[in-house]
Amino acid sequence: MQTPKEPTEAHRNFFRDVHEVVRLVPRGRVTTYGAIAHYLGARHGARMVGWAMMAAHPTVGPEAIPAYRVVNRLGLLTGRLHFATPTAMQEFLEAEGIPVVDDQVQDFKTRFWDPSVELG
DNA sequence: ATGATGACAAGTT
């Protein structure tokens, strides 16, 4: 399984929506795959959300997607190995004031940002 | 065209 390197027709509905939601995550907050999936309409497939993040990884610039703000429901940085460096994800989070210890977001429940609640 | 896989989650057994 490789990431769609070129912006082909891959960027469709689901990926597109996932990317947009992730971009809406405010600085200093984190969300989960399930929350995004739920916001997009029930269990659209939390797995696909993670897949969408991977596809959005190489994205940089004004349309950059803060994938580091997306963790699993336990607040674990499950995708840290997919970043440029194994510690990049944690670095970004800490840079926003989100302490991370042992790949786990501290005070995760408070930092949690639920799109279906915040956005409606 | 079919089968298998993936940064998960929730419900059941």
Place this chain on the structure above:
DNA sequence: TAACTTGCCATCA
């Protein structure tokens, strides 16, 4: 209480 099974959408072989 912990472990197992199923669902979800899209992409790759």
